[in-house]
Amino acid sequence: SSKKTDNFLKIKHKMGSGNNDGSSPPNKKLRSDSECAKMYDGPEFELKCINTIRALSADQPSAAKSGHPGAPMGCAPMAHLLWSEVMNYSPSNPDWINRDRFVLSNGHACALLYSMLHLSGYNLSIADLKNFRQLGSKTPGHPENFVTDGIEVSTGPLGQGISNGIGMAIAERHFATTFNTEEHKIFDHFTYVICGDGCLQEGVSSEASSLAGHLGLGKVIVLYDDNLITIDGPTDLSFTEDVAKRYESYGWHVQTVGDVESGIKNLRAAVEAAKAVTDRPSMIKIRTTIGYGSKNEGSSATHGAPLKSDDLATTKKNYGLDSDSSFQVDEDVREAYVTNTKNLEVKQQQWETLYAKYKQSNPDKATELERRFNRELPVDIMETLPVFEFGKSSPAATRKASEACLNSVAPLMNELMGGSADLTPSNLTSLKCSGDFQKDTPGGRYIRFGVREHGMAAICNGLFAYGGMRPFCATFLNFAGYAMGSIRISALSKFGVIYIMTHDSIGLGEDGPTHQPVEMIESLRAMPNINVFRPADANEMNAAYQLALEKHQTPSVICCSRGVVEALKHST
Numbered sequence: 241s242s243k244k245t246d247n248f249l250k251i252k253h254k255m256g257s258g259n260n261d262g263s264s265p266p267n268k269k270l271r272s273d274s275e276c277a278k279m280y281d282g283p284e285f286e287l288k289c290i291n292t293i294r295a296l297s298a299d300q301p302s303a304a305k306s307g308h309p310g311a312p313m314g315c316a317p318m319a320h321l322l323w324s325e326v327m328n329y330s331p332s333n334p335d336w337i338n339r340d341r342f343v344l345s346n347g348h349a350c351a352l353l354y355s356m357l358h359l360s361g362y363n364l365s366i367a368d369l370k371n372f373r374q375l376g377s378k379t380p381g382h383p384e385n386f387v388t389d390g391i392e393v394s395t396g397p398l399g400q401g402i403s404n405g406i407g408m409a410i411a412e413r414h415f416a417t418t419f420n421t422e423e424h425k426i427f428d429h430f431t432y433v434i435c436g437d438g439c440l441q442e443g444v445s446s447e448a449s450s451l452a453g454h455l456g457l458g459k460v461i462v463l464y465d466d467n468l469i470t471i472d473g474p475t476d477l478s479f480t481e482d483v484a485k486r487y488e489s490y491g492w493h494v495q496t497v498g499d500v501e502s503g504i505k506n507l508r509a510a511v512e513a514a515k516a517v518t519d520r521p522s523m524i525k526i527r528t529t530i531g532y533g534s535k536n537e538g539s540s541a542t543h544g545a546p547l548k549s550d551d552l553a554t555t556k557k558n559y560g561l562d563s564d565s566s567f568q569v570d571e572d573v574r575e576a577y578v579t580n581t582k583n584l585e586v587k588q589q590q591w592e593t594l595y596a597k598y599k600q601s602n603p604d605k606a607t608e609l610e611r612r613f614n615r616e617l618p619v620d621i622m623e624t625l626p627v628f629e630f631g632k633s634s635p636a637a638t639r640k641a642s643e644a645c646l647n648s649v650a651p652l653m654n655e656l657m658g659g660s661a662d663l664t665p666s667n668l669t670s671l672k673c674s675g676d677f678q679k680d681t682p683g684g685r686y687i688r689f690g691v692r693e694h695g696m697a698a699i700c701n702g703l704f705a706y707g708g709m710r711p712f713c714a715t716f717l718n719f720a721g722y723a724m725g726s727i728r729i730s731a732l733s734k735f736g737v738i739y740i741m742t743h744d745s746i747g748l749g750e751d752g753p754t755h756q757p758v759e760m761i762e763s764l765r766a767m768p769n770i771n772v773f774r775p776a777d778a779n780e781m782n783a784a785y786q787l788a789l790e791k792h793q794t795p796s797v798i799c800c801s802r803g804v805v806e807a808l809k810h811s812t
Contacts, residue, residue, distance in 0.1 A: 279502055280501075280502055280503060281502050281503035281505070282503040282504065282505065285572070285576075286320075286504070287560075288560065288570070288572075288573060289320050289324070289573050289576065289577075290316050290317050290320045290504075291316075291533075291559035291560060291561060292359075292559075292561070292568070292569055292570070292573045293312075293316040293319060293320055293352070293355050293356070293359070294312070294313045294316045294532065294533065294559060295555070295556050295559055295561050295568060296351075296355040296358075296359075296369065296567060296568075296569065297309060297312030297313060297316065297349075297351040297352045297354075297355045298312070298313055298351075298534075298546075298547055298552060298555065299369070299552075299566050299567050300351040300354065300355075300369055300370075300372035300373075300379070301351060301372065301373075301545075301546040301547075302546040302547060302549070302552055302566075303369075303370050303372055303566070303567075304372045304373040304374065304546070305546060306373050306381070306546070307351060307372060307373055307381065307544075307546060308348040308349055308350075308351070308543060308544050309351065309531065309534075309542060309546060309547055310467075310469075310530040310531040310542030310543045310544075311346055311348065311349035311352070311436060311465060311467070311530060311543070312349045312351045312352030312355070313530070313531050313532045313533065313534065313537075313542070314465060314467050314528035314529050314530045314531065314532050315349060315352055315434060315465050315528060316352065316532075317500035317501070317504050317507065317528075318434060318463050318465070318500065318507065318526065318528075319352055319353075319355075319356050319434070320504070321504050321507055321508060321511065322342065322432055322463075322511075323356045323359070323360055323577075323580075324576070324577065324580050325508070326340075326432070326511055327339075327340040327342060327430075327432060328340050328429065328584055328587055328588075329342075329360070329390075329584060330584060330585055330588040331360055331361040331362045331363070331389075331390070331581060331585075332361075332585055332588075333588060334362065334389045334390050335613075335707070336588055336591070337426075337427070337613060337707060337708070338426060338427060338428065338429050338591050339429060339588075340429045340430050340431070340432060341392050341405065341408045341412075341429070341430075341431040341432070341706070342392065342431075342432050342433075343392055343393055343395065343401045343402070343404055343405040343408070343431065343432070343433045343434075344383060344395055344401060344433075344434050345395055345398070345399070345400070345401025345402040345404075345405070345433050345434060345435035345436070345439045345445075346395070346398065346401070346434065346435055346436035346438065346439055346465065347382040347383050347394075347395030347396035347397075347398075347401065348381075348382060348396065348544070349434075349436075350379070350380075350381070350382055350383045351372065353383060353390075353391070354368070354369055354372070354379045354388075355369070357388070357389070357390045357391075359569070359573075359574070359577040360390075360577055360580075360581055361577070361578065361581040362388075362389050362390040363378075363389045364378060364379070364388065364389070364390070366567050366569075369567060370567060381396075382394070382395060382396030383395050383396070384732075384733075385705065385733050386733065386734055392404075392408070392705055393701065393702065393705045393729075393733065394729060394732055394733045397442075397725055397729065398436070398438040398439045398441070398442045398445075399438075399439045399440075399441075399442030399443070399444040399445040399698075400444060400698050400701070400725070400726065400729055401433060401435065401439065402433050402435045402439050402440075402445045402448065402449070402462060403444050403445055403447070403448035403449075403695055403698030403699055403701075403702065403726070404698055404699070404701050404702035404705060405431045405432075405433040405460055405462070405702060406448045406449070406451065406452045406457065406460060406521075406699055406702060407448075407698070407699035407700060407701060407702020407703040407704075407705070407706065407711075408431045408460070408702045408703070408705065408706045409431045409452065409457040409459050409460035409521070409702075410455065410457065410677065410687070410699065410702070410703060411702070411703050411706035411707075411708070411709055412427055412429060412431065412459050412706070413457060413459065413682045414657065414677060414682055414683065414685075415427040415708065416428065416682075417682040417683045418654075418683050419605055419609060421598070421601070421602065423597075423598075423601070424594055424595075424597060424598035424601070424602070426591070426594065426595055426598055429459070430459050430460070430461055430515065431459060431460045431461070432461050432462075432463065433460065433461070433462045433463065434462075434463045434465060435462055435463075435464055435465065436464075436465045436467070437465075437466070437467070437468075437469075437470060437475055437479060438470065440464065440483055441478075441479055443694065444694040444695050444698050444725065444726065445695075446695075447692035447694055447695025447696075447698075448692070448695040448698055448699055449487065449490050449492070449521075450490050450690075450692070450695075451689065451690060451692060451695060451699070452490070452492070452521045453487075453490035453491030453492050453520070453521060454491065454679070455677075455678065455679050456491070456519050456520055456521075456679040457520075457521045458517055458518035458519050458520055458521065458522075459518075460521045460522070461511065461514045461515070461521075461522045461523075461524070462521070462522065462523045462524070463524050463526055464483065464523055464524065464525045464526060465526060465528050466483070466525050466526055466527050466528065467527075467528045467529060467530040467538075468527075468530075468538075469530045469538070469539065469540050469543065470540065471540055471543055471544065472540070473540050483525060484496060484523075484525050487523045491520055491521075492520055492521050492522065492523050493514065493517040493520040493521070493522045493523070494522070494523045494524075494525065495510045495513060495514065495522070495523070495524050495525070496524075496525045496526075496527075497510050497524060497525070497526045497527065498527050499527060500526055500527075500528060501528075501529060501532060507524070507526065510524045511524065519679075530542050530543060531543075531547075533555045533558050533559060534547055534551050534552075534555045535547075535551045535554070535555075536551070556568075608654065609708065612654070612655045612707075612708035612709075613707050613708045615792045617653070617789060617790070618652045618653060621649055621652055621653060621789070622786050622789075624648045624649055624652060625645055625648050625649065625782045625785060625786065626641075626644045626645065626648055626778070626782065627779065627782060628641070628777070628778040628779050628782075628807060630807050630808070630809050630810075630811075631807075633778065633807060635804050635805060635806045635807060636778065636804055636805070637800070637801050637802055637803055637804050637805065638744075638775050638776075638777065638778070638780075638781050638800045638801045638805060639666075639667065639668050639742040639743075639800035639801060639802060640668060641775070641777070641778035641781035641782075641800075642668065642669075642740055642742070642781055642785075642798060642800045643668035643669070644778070645781055645782060645784075645785040646669060646671070646712070646740070646785075647671065647672050647673070649785070649789070650671050650672075650673050650674070650685075651673040653710065653789075654685070655708055655709050655710045656671075656685065656710050656712065657677070657685040657686075657687065657703065657709055657710070657711055657712075658685075658686070658687060658700060658703075658711045658712035658713045658714075658738070659677075659686050659687035659688055659689050659696075659712075659713060659714070660688075660689065660713065660714040660715065661689050661690065661691055661692060661693045661696050661713070661714070661715040661719070662688070662689070662690050662691045663714065663715055663716065663742075664688075664714075666716070666742060666743070666802075667714035667715065667716075667740060667742045668742070669712070669714045669740055670686060671685055671686045674686055676688055687699075687713075689713065693715050693719050693720075693722035693723040694722050694723050694725060694726055696713045696715070696723065696726075697713060697723040697725075697726030697727055697730070697737070697739070698725075698726040698729070699711075700712070700713050700726075700730075700735075700737045701726060701729055701730055701733065701735050701737060704730075704735040704736065704737055705733070705735065710736065710738070710789075710792070711737050711738070712737070712738035712739070712740060713737070713738075713739060713740070714739070714740040714741070714742065715741065715742075716741065716742060716743040716755060716757075717741035717742065717743055717744045717757040717760050717761075717799055718743070718754075718755050718756065718757040718760055720739070720741055720757075720760055720763075720764065720797070721760065721763070723739075724763070727739065727764070727767070727770070727795065727797075728767060730770070730795040731767050731768060731769040731770040731794075731795055732769070734769065734793040734794070735793075735795060736788075736791060736792035736793055736794055736795055736796070737795045737796075738788050738789075738795070738796050738798065739795065739796065739797040739798065740798050740800065741760075741797055741798065741799050741800065742799075742800040742801075742802060743755065743757075743800075743801075743802045744757060744761075744774065744799040744800055744801055744802075745757075745801060745802060745803060746758055747803075748802070761774065761799065764797050769794055769795075770794065770795050770796070770797065771787065771788065771791060771794055771795070771796045771797070772796075772797045772799065773787070773788070773796060773797065773798050773799065774799045775798070775799075775800070776805065776808055776811065777805055777806070777807045777808045777811050778807060779807070779808070779811040779812055780808070780811050781798075781800075783812070784796070784798050785798070
């Protein structure tokens with residue numbers, strides 16, 4: 241990391257220690273240009289890069305007259321460190337399979353992500369930044385994976401992104417286990433997540449984070465933007481728990497950085513320490529100031545509204561930038577990022593050379609890998625699906641037919657990976673061809689999600705976003721309601737997750753109305769870009785699986801009965 245830092249800054253430097261205990265917020269008085277330069281313990285050019293990101297991220301909401309400048313201004317030091325020193329990525333090949341994944345879980349801070357994509361050389365121009373939040377633009381009001389190169393997942397509903405990142409970490413570990421060789425480590429990267437207080441208040445993140453700790457996912461690193469502010473006001477109105485202790489109880493490696501405004505040395509060290517812990521996921525709790533440098537810094541006023549023009553001008557002046565310029569990126573800042581990107585493209589080409597050698601030594605594995613990342617189904621896979629003859633096959637519950645279909649294709653579709661929310665014996669989703677994915681058995685394809693329906697679906701979105709995976713997950717149809725937020729993201733993101741929902745009946749007997757999915761089918765069918773199948777017998781289940789597997793840009797919900805149903809005479 242130190243070598244990379246020197247390359248980016250073109251100078252060597254020594255940084256002071258700074259407060260690292262997180263015990264109190266940073267000084268929130270407005271700093272003048274000279275005061276900023278004086279108090280920053282690090283190279284002036286490093287601060288200039290960070291302030292350029294802050295101003296660029298504040299300019300976008302101002303141009304749109306709508307948006308969220310506060311979080312990007314506070315998180316700019318994190319973003320600068322990640323994109324200039326830590327992460328490996330390739331703007332010329334955004335889908336490079338060994339890139340570090342980055343997820344902005346607090347998606348309202350997307351101006352920050354767009355700034356970084358622009359500076360790093362992705363297909364995002366200043367004109368695109370000026371078109372922020374406009375209809376049809378490449379810079380929508382929350383990140384959308386199908387609109388903008390470099391966006392891994394669609395975030396905005398809080399808590400989804402961190403959960404997606406955990407799915408990506410599962411995928412990386414599984415791929416590294418099943419495809420890497422002693423000579424060729426073609427999967428070897430991290431997943432980085434920036435999240436905020438809101439993400440950690442949402443239950444979905446708790447579900448996913450708990451599972452991540454159980455699985456010991458050491459390749460996911462979460463940078464928690466601890467800015468003490470929610471929309472309603474200070475976090476102490478509703479959120480006073482010790483987040484660090486909560487995550488330690490999940491089994492995470494947790495560090496605290498008390499200040500990134502007076503320097504990023506401590507953050508740099510924390511990231512390096514997190515990377516060194518390979519048996520636990522990592523969280524770095526980072527104290528920031530929302531809207532840093534503005535008149536209303538440290539208050540909810542900077543969260544969801546552009547800075548007023550006079551405040552924006554004064555803030556830029558305090559940053560040492562031209563108060564009259566908008567979307568200012570000085571040539572030295574641009575050149576530093578261009579140079580960094582060129583170095584990263586060399587790394588990507590070195591990986592391509594490694595992969596060519598891997599392909600020569602492991603042609604079957606390489607062929608399988610390319611098929612999977614191209615979203616191609618195995619040849620004649622549909623021929624393996626069972627066919628039932630009327631009058632000869634015994635009547636059965638359609639969940640039994642689903643079990644037969646799932647296990648007929650799973651041996652040939654190694655990308656089929658998933659599990660159940662602690663209902664495997666009822667959902668009948670166990671994979672007979674594979675064991676469990678656990679901390680000590682990462683080559684397994686069956687995930688024991690536990691009673692975590694929402695987290696389960698969000699993790700499956702992350703698995704699909706990673707590439708080369710076709711995730712499935714299961715619960716009772718009525719409990720699709722618990723997972724609905726993530727199912728909606730599947731549909732919006734064009735992620736072909738397969739949802740197997742059993743016990744599709746209002747006649748569930750002793751279970752009573754709490755388990756009867758009276759309205760659930762209508763709720764799902766009202767959603768755009770989702771296929772809801774309700775097979776009436778085994779042959780219709782065969783057809784449902786065929787369509788679900790073929791439609792990789794559309795999630796499918798396969799609804800299955802618990803009770804026995806008779807075969808239909810003319811079904812195919």
